[in-house]
Amino acid sequence: MTTDSRTEPTAAEIPYRKVRMIRRNLDGIPQFGWPEGFCSRRFADGDMDVWVSTISTDRHVQADRALFVREFGEDSRRIAERMFFVVSPDGKVVGTATAWEDRDDHGVTVGRVHWVFLLPEYHGRGLAKPLLTETLNLIGRLGHPRCYLVTQLTRIPAINLYLKFGFVPEIRTAEDKDNWKLLSPHISHPAIRDLG
Secondary structure, X not given: OOOOOOOOOOOOOOOOOEEXXXXXXXXXXXXXXXXXXXXEEEOOOOOHHHHHHHHOOOOOOOOOHHHHHHHHOOOHHHHHXXXXXXXXXXXXXXXXXXXXXXXXXXXXXXXXXXXXXXXXXXXXXXXXXXXXXXXXXXXXXXXXXXXXEEEEOOOHHHHHHHHHOOOEEOOOOXXXXXXXXXXXXXXXXXXXXXXX
């Protein structure tokens, strides 16, 4: 993933805090195809360990089977309907994302782009855009009117990608606004810049 940042932040400037982004509708999803040789496949029986070993490469996450069950439950049919793996030309799983769902504050079921992840050595290979395209397309096909995601402030390349895909910061509290304002020196997008 490429960044649109103006300066590289330091750990002191950008704390590791969770933030939410929303896409108010599923119109006009940018469409990107897989680079040659790459493809996606759905979750299948036995893939819990594949997900765990993939996510375990993130130094911020303690991935194990218990985390998987907390995040997705144990209904393998439902998981298979919603979870993707990115597969390299040699058949290796190199990433994942899930077109999940949750209820919002008003009890309405909305889509959730959940656990988007690529192995670090596969960043910059044009995989994040088609993975997000495929995930959002599925959220739309499943009938969700809008969607959201949760990310961390430190993931500036991912945030830039989400902004390009029509997500904007979700500001519910003064703390949310303050968190997003930390990115204004590093991201030139109006959704960040105009927070004042």
